[in-house]
Structures are given as structure tokens and as C-alpha cells.
Amino acid sequence: MKLVCTQSDLSTNLSLTSRAVPSRPTHPVLANVLLNADAETNQVSLTAFDLSLGIRTSFTAEVLESGTIALPAKLLNDITSRLNDGEITLEEEATSVDDVGGEGIIVTLTPESGRYQLRAMGAEEFPELPTIQDSQALYLSAEVLIEGLRGSLFATSADETKQVLTGVHLKVQKDTLEFAATDGHRLAVVESTNVSPEDAPKNDTANELEVTVPAKALRELEKMLAHSSSSEEAVALYFDQGQIVFEWQHQRLTSRTLEGQYPAYRQLIPASFERDLALDRKQFLSALERIAVFADQKNNVVKVSIDSAADEITLSVESQDIGSGRESIPAQISGEDIDIAFNIKYLMEGLKALPATEIVMQLNSNLTPVIFSPSGGLKMTYLAMPVQLRE
Amino acid sequence: MKLVCTQSDLSTNLSLTSRAVPSRPTHPVLANVLLNADAETNQVSLTAFDLSLGIRTSFTAEVLESGTIALPAKLLNDITSRLNDGEITLEEEATSVDDVGGEGIIVTLTPESGRYQLRAMGAEEFPELPTIQDSQALYLSAEVLIEGLRGSLFATSADETKQVLTGVHLKVQKDTLEFAATDGHRLAVVESTNVSPEDAPKNDTANELEVTVPAKALRELEKMLAHSSSSEEAVALYFDQGQIVFEWQHQRLTSRTLEGQYPAYRQLIPASFERDLALDRKQFLSALERIAVFADQKNNVVKVSIDSAADEITLSVESQDIGSGRESIPAQISGEDIDIAFNIKYLMEGLKALPATEIVMQLNSNLTPVIFSPSGGLKMTYLAMPVQLRE
Numbered sequence: 001m002k003l004v005c006t007q008s009d010l011s012t013n014l015s016l017t018s019r020a021v022p023s024r025p026t027h028p029v030l031a032n033v034l035l036n037a038d039a040e041t042n043q044v045s046l047t048a049f050d051l052s053l054g055i056r057t058s059f060t061a062e063v064l065e066s067g068t069i070a071l072p073a074k075l076l077n078d079i080t081s082r083l084n085d086g087e088i089t090l091e092e093e094a095t096s097v098d099d100v101g102g103e104g105i106i107v108t109l110t111p112e113s114g115r116y117q118l119r120a121m122g123a124e125e126f127p128e129l130p131t132i133q134d135s136q137a138l139y140l141s142a143e144v145l146i147e148g149l150r151g152s153l154f155a156t157s158a159d160e161t162k163q164v165l166t167g168v169h170l171k172v173q174k175d176t177l178e179f180a181a182t183d184g185h186r187l188a189v190v191e192s193t194n195v196s197p198e199d200a201p202k203n204d205t206a207n208e209l210e211v212t213v214p215a216k217a218l219r220e221l222e223k224m225l226a227h228s229s230s231s232e233e234a235v236a237l238y239f240d241q242g243q244i245v246f247e248w249q250h251q252r253l254t255s256r257t258l259e260g261q262y263p264a265y266r267q268l269i270p271a272s273f274e275r276d277l278a279l280d281r282k283q284f285l286s287a288l289e290r291i292a293v294f295a296d297q298k299n300n301v302v303k304v305s306i307d308s309a310a311d312e313i314t315l316s317v318e319s320q321d322i323g324s325g326r327e328s329i330p331a332q333i334s335g336e337d338i339d340i341a342f343n344i345k346y347l348m349e350g351l352k353a354l355p356a357t358e359i360v361m362q363l364n365s366n367l368t369p370v371i372f373s374p375s376g377g378l379k380m381t382y383l384a385m386p387v388q389l390r391e
Numbered sequence: 392m393k394l395v396c397t398q399s400d401l402s403t404n405l406s407l408t409s410r411a412v413p414s415r416p417t418h419p420v421l422a423n424v425l426l427n428a429d430a431e432t433n434q435v436s437l438t439a440f441d442l443s444l445g446i447r448t449s450f451t452a453e454v455l456e457s458g459t460i461a462l463p464a465k466l467l468n469d470i471t472s473r474l475n476d477g478e479i480t481l482e483e484e485a486t487s488v489d490d491v492g493g494e495g496i497i498v499t500l501t502p503e504s505g506r507y508q509l510r511a512m513g514a515e516e517f518p519e520l521p522t523i524q525d526s527q528a529l530y531l532s533a534e535v536l537i538e539g540l541r542g543s544l545f546a547t548s549a550d551e552t553k554q555v556l557t558g559v560h561l562k563v564q565k566d567t568l569e570f571a572a573t574d575g576h577r578l579a580v581v582e583s584t585n586v587s588p589e590d591a592p593k594n595d596t597a598n599e600l601e602v603t604v605p606a607k608a609l610r611e612l613e614k615m616l617a618h619s620s621s622s623e624e625a626v627a628l629y630f631d632q633g634q635i636v637f638e639w640q641h642q643r644l645t646s647r648t649l650e651g652q653y654p655a656y657r658q659l660i661p662a663s664f665e666r667d668l669a670l671d672r673k674q675f676l677s678a679l680e681r682i683a684v685f686a687d688q689k690n691n692v693v694k695v696s697i698d699s700a701a702d703e704i705t706l707s708v709e710s711q712d713i714g715s716g717r718e719s720i721p722a723q724i725s726g727e728d729i730d731i732a733f734n735i736k737y738l739m740e741g742l743k744a745l746p747a748t749e750i751v752m753q754l755n756s757n758l759t760p761v762i763f764s765p766s767g768g769l770k771m772t773y774l775a776m777p778v779q780l781r782e
Contacts, residue, residue: 075713078684082677106714114681114718286473290505293469322466323497327505 001067001092020048020055029125032070039063054254068123086112137236148179151190156215157183164260167212187383217255273362275335287327302344308333340366341389350382392458392483411439411446412464420516423461430454449641459514523629539570542581547606548574555651558603578774608646664753666726678718693735699724731757732780741773
């Protein structure tokens with residue numbers, strides 16, 4: 001194996017793949033990134049795999065000699081990212097007795113100044129990335145995918161014992177795409193029209209799909225897509241037997257999917273509402289951030305009082321020990337006055353994710369689900385359960 | 392107590408003083424900031440004191456009623472920093488039975504929107520900041536003080552059992568100012584000409600001073616001075632009986648000083664050198680940063696080989712387990728070739744702090760102190776002890 005590439009190509013691709021390198025590998029070879037260099041196509045691919053999440057990226061280089069080898073991911077990434085811009089030569093040493101005096105495979109990295117030698121491992125020990133055969137691809141627009149992930153990922157559960165809730169539930173239909181996430185206390189749903197790029201094959205009606213994908217993998221997908229050159233490109237999606245694969249340009253992300261029945265979240269969203277409010281999102285959020293200083297001391301509970309005569313809502317927290325806080329913000333209100341209490345953290349996280357200047361808050365009573373949604377733009381629904389108000 | 396001030400004045404001054412609020416107060420009142428409002432001068436001062444470090448700042452406000460009160464520092468700071476720009480009214484409630492239903496002192500904070508009530512404490516419990524009487528002030532230029540702290544603070548010891556080494560040793564003479572710090576492995580000394588601002592009183596020869604001040608207090612001093620409007624102003628320094636006070640504009644920082652004999656560091660710096668090198672600081676530093684990736688695995692030891700024929704020095708690390716790294720950088724060398732080894736962290740920290748493009752490295756043998764200094768500009772000396780080279 002011998003190749004010449006630029007520092008920026010190697011460094012960028014290493015840092016992308018490194019996200020699938022486990023921090024505590026169960027097997028030594030998993031701490032490596034698999035480098036494959038092809039002299040025929042002048043393509044270099046890098047692969048990392050923690051046995052659940054797999055990432056493969058590739059880039060163009062001058063490949064003088066084909067080969068595949070497993071290189072220590074962290075060490076190679078740490079050095080490469082600190083090198084100046086310029087050309088780098090990577091070469092597998094023919095001899096098995098190295099400068100360092102030991103035996104084994106040695107790869108020499110030669111940037112414009114300096115010279116680094118790394119102990120490498122044979123490619124044969126590195127596990128294969130899962131591939132999906134006999135599955136027709138679904139095509140999603142990268143932009144729609146990014147929006148959907150932004151509006152749902154934050155609401156997944158961090159509690160590993162709640163398996164299926166640690167993922168985002170993805171529902172792909174002919175022209176629509178739905179992302180849902182819930183941790184049992186709140187729910188976020190994003191519905192998109194999936195406008196595939198014109199040059200991508202159209203999705204077949206037979207290709208409908210429902211799957212729950214771990215949040216960890218989707219967070220990496222979101223980062224990789226945000227790094228990609230064009231947000232209008234098509235991402236191909238393959239799904240089979242507990243595995244899902246996202247593929248675009250020269251990048252691929254594979255992940256196991258989560259087992260178990262995803263909650264029937266649609267039935268949690270009320271069909272009609274007795275009360276309806278229009279609010280400025282940023283004003284609401286910044287008042288909550290101040291009130292949160294007190295709510296921290298009070299089980300995070302904030303009281304929201306709807307006052308239709310004054311056309312405002314009042315947020316308040318009272319704590320015996322430290323004091324009290326109260327803020328009012330203007331609102332367009334239809335429906336009767338009511339006091340309702342929330343966990344302030346769920347309220348703030350939902351408001352942060354809603355992609356709109358003005359939002360709509362809809363509710364029935366003070367113990368039934370409350371819905372927040374953007375007025376206009378992306379179709380997103382955020383549901384927060386009220387909490388009991390203890391005076 | 393009643394006053395009206397701007398959000399930015401209150402917030403800025405609270406965040407400065409809050410640095411002297413202990414995170415785990417030994418007495419409840421120390422978690423507070425003492426607010427003093429004077430209707431005659433329209434000045435408000437804020438004081439925090441952890442019994443070692445004390446900070447007092449003051450600002451102008453419309454004081455409607457004089458008074459002194461202890462307010463919960465973190466809570467007040469958290470709310471104030473989240474408020475929008477605008478006027479804030481702070482008022483001590485006349486009644487001792489508050490909204491919250493308890494008894495005690497309540498302070499109401501009324502920004503342009505909202506209303507916050509905080510439980511406060513009486514001023515009488517708050518300890519007095521140490522004051523220094525019968526000591527004539529020394530005047531230092533803020534700019535010189537900042538430069539001296541930047542060049543020395545990083546070399547102090549973090550080991551609390553080495554008391555006197557956790558501080559910076561300050562030596563003030565008529566026209567000179569010297570800062571020294573060492574942790575036993577390396578030493579940083581900055582010498583400045585203390586050009587006092589013209590309008591400041593001249594220092595008296597009688598006012599010579601040698602004192603060791605805790606790094607923690609000096610880090611806060613550095614931040615406060617960096618925030619101050621003018622770097623050319625004079626800082627008054629008072630010293631007495633284990634206490635030191637820095638005072639400028641409306642700000643004051645007091646600190647206990649460290650007891651114990653400071654090492655006679657001057658005698659560690661060799662008087663003459665057999666070898667003398669001129670190097671580009673950034674080039675040296677970035678090569679070290681890459682080599683450090685390997686040195687991490689090898690007790691942080693880097694070998695520096697001086698090659699006068701090639702006009703370069705070579706940095707190298709060899710590790711049996713992971714590989715090896717080598718970088719050469721050009722140097723102007725006088726003296727014979729030699730190999731010498733360092734703890735790479737000490738080398739990097741020193742190079743980061745040296746305020747110059749080109750630096751000078753001076754040494755005798757590979758087991759005696761090595762000196763790094765800027766060529767031109769600030770007079771700074773950085774001494775690093777070599778380590779034994781194990782091949």
C-alpha cells in the first residue's frame with residue numbers, strides 16, 4: 001500500500017470516520033480505522049465500526065500501490081489534524097522488522113516535514129461493515145433529513161433501559177417522511193414532504209418503511225450531512241433485518257436498528273382543543289430561562305397562568321427558601337383562563353427546537369397533553385405533559 | 392435600600408465579584424455578595440470574600456435610599472445576566488413578612504418586565520474585607536502587571552502541599568518589577584521596567600517589596616485588569632502582615648499572601664552558556680504538538696538533537712508499542728552538537744507563554760538547566776530542566 005494525498009482530505013475524512021471508533025474497544029482491532037487504497041480508481045476509503053455504528057468515507061488520492069490495512073485511529077487522527085496543509089505520503093513498509101526494533105506491520109507517514117511511523121494491523125482482522133442485499137433503495141433529500149433530525153433527536157430518551165425510546169422512529173411513505181421521538185414525558189414529531197432531487201429515482205409505493213434508529217447513529221448522520229457540500233442531494237436508504245444503511249456521495253453510515261414496538265404516539269395528540277394561544281417564541285424562551293433560575297430549586301416546576309382579559313400569560317415560581325420570580329408575556333388567547341404547570345426543562349427544550357418566530361400553544365385542561373407547534377413553515381408537533389400544580 | 396441601575400452595570404460587576412464567592416461556603420453568608428448603596432455619592436459597591444480572596448467593585452447608580460444588604464450571589468448573578476438591557480430597580484422590602492409566606496429580609500428586583508424576590512441576609516454577618524493601614528501605596532502600570540502575570544502564572548505549582556510554589560513571587564523595586572513562578576521542574580521569570588503613569592505618585596525607594604501571592608487570586612486580577620477600560624492606568628498596591636491589596640478605579644482585590652521562604656531562583660539560572668540557538672517559536676511549537684501525540688505514550692519525553700552542520704534541530708520520540716515520530720526545524724546554532732531530552736509538556740507551555748516570534752535557547756550540557764527567552768521585547772526567562780535520556 002502506498003498513496004499520496006492532501007493533509008486536508010486525510011484529516012477531514014479521518015475525523016468523520018473516527019466517530020464510529022469505540023472509546024473502549026471490546027477488541028483491539030476496533031480501535032483502528034480500515035484504510036483501503038485502490039490504484040485503479042485512485043480512491044481511498046476509510047472505515048470505522050463499533051459493531052453497532054459503522055462509517056465509511058472515501059476520497060480521491062494518488063494511489064501508487066493498492067492495499068488494505070488497519071491503522072490506529074486516534075493516533076493517526078491526532079497527528080494528521082496537527083500537520084500543516086500539503087501533501088502526505090502513506091506507505092506500508094516492506095520489511096517486517098521496523099525502526100523501532102519490533103516486528104509487525106509498520107506504516108510510514110511522510111508529510112512535507114517530519115516522518116512518522118505507526119504500528120498497524122492486518123486488514124483481515126477488521127470486521128466487515130454490514131451490507132444490505134435484495135433491498136431496493138429509498139431516496140430522501142438531505143435537507144429534509146437534517147430538518148427532521150433537528151426537530152426530533154433532542155426528545156429521545158437517554159435512559160438505556162428504555163431501549164426503543166433511545167432512538168428516533170422513522171416512517172417513510174411514498175411522498176412523506178415522519179420523524180418521532182419521545183422519552184415518555186414529551187413527544188416531538190416532524191412531518192415532511194419528501195421531495196427527492198430530480199435526478200434521483202422516485203420512491204416506489206411498495207417501499208414503505210417504519211424503523212427505529214439509535215439517536216447516537218443519527219447524531220453522527222446529522223453532523224455528516226451538515227458537513228456535506230450540497231444539502232439538495234439524495235441520500236439512499238437501505239433497510240433490512242435489524243440494519244439500516246444511509247449512503248450518499250462517497251459516504252456511508254450503517255447502524256443496527258432498535259428492536260421493540262414503538263409507542264403509538266399519534267393517539268396521544270388530542271384531536272381538538274378548548275384553548276388556543278399565539279406567542280412569540282424567543283420572548284417565551286428568554287422569560288423561561290430567567291424563571292428557570294428559581295425553578296432549579298423547586299423540582300423544575302413552572303406555573304403558567306393564562307389571562308385572556310390582559311392578553312398575556314404569566315410564568316411564575318415561588319420557593320419558600322430562596323424567593324420568587326414572575327414574568328408576563330403578551331399572547332393572543334382564545335378560550336378560558338387556566339393555570340397549568342410544566343417541567344420547565346421540557347418546555348425550554350421544545351421551544352428551542354421549534355423552527356419559527358411565532359408559535360401556537362394548544363390545550364384542553366391542566367392535566368391533559370399540551371401541543372406546541374410553529375405557526376407556518378415546517379410541520380412539527382411538540383407535546384408536553386403538564387405536571388400537578390402544588391400550591 | 393432602594394436603587395435604580397442598568398442591567399449591564401449590575402451584571403458586569405456581579406460577574407466580576409462572583410469570582411470571590413466560594414463554591415462551597417464554610418458559612419452561609421459567604422455565598423452572598425454584599426451590596427452597599429450610598430445615596431450621597433450615588434455609588435453602589437459589591438463585595439465578595441472567600442476569607443482568602445476578596446473582590447470589591449463599584450459603579451454609579453441612582454440611589455434613592457442608602458443601605459447595605461447581603462444578597463445570594465449565584466441566584467442574583469444568574470437572573471441579572473439573563474435579563475435584557477434596560478433599567479433595574481432593587482428594593483429592600485419594609486415588611487418582614489414576605490410574599491413567599493416566610494419571615495426575613497426580602498429584596499425585590501424589578502426589571503422592565505417581570506418581578507423577582509430574593510431572600511437576603513443582614514449586612515452585619517458579612518465579614519469585613521481586610522484593609523491595610525499605615526502602608527504607603529506602590530504604583531504599578533496595569534499593562535506591565537498583565538504582561539508579568541501572563542509570563543509567570545502558568546509555571547506555578549498546582550500541588551497544594553507545595554504552599555509557596557502555588558503562588559507568584561513578586562519583587563517590586565523603585566523602577567523595576569519582577570515576577571517569578573516555579574513548580575520545581577521549570578521556572579518562569581519576567582522582569583519589567585515599571586513605568587508608572589505620569590499622574591500617579593512616584594514609588595519611593597523605601598517601598599521595596601517581596602511577596603508571594605496565590606496564583607488563584609492573581610488569575611482573577613489578570614481577568615479583572617483585562618476587562619478594565621484602560622491598560623495604562625495605575626494600580627495601587629498595599630502590603631502588610633500577610634495581606635496584599637490591589638486597587639484601581641473602582642475596583643479592589645485583596646488576598647492573603649503565602650508564607651514561607653521562596654526558592655532562591657536566581658542562582659538556578661546559569662551565568663554563561665556553551666551552546667546558543669535561535670529558533671522560530673511557532674515552528675518549534677507546532678512540531679512539538681505533533682510529536683506530543685507519541686510522547687503521550689512515552690512518559691512525555693521528547694529527544695532534541697542539535698545538528699550544527701545541518702543548521703537544524705531534530706525532535707523525536709520512539710515508542711516500542713505504537714511507533715515513532717521525528718521532525719526537524721531550522722535553527723541558527725553556535726556550539727557543539729548534543730542530544731538532550733525534555734518533558735514535552737514543560738517545553739510546550741514555556742514556548743506558548745514566550746511573547747516573541749523568534750526565541751533563543753541556551754544550554755551547557757544535557758543535564759543542566761536550559762534557558763528559553765524571547766529575542767527582543769519583554770525580558771522573560773524560562774528555565775526547563777532536561778530529563779535523563781533512556782535509549
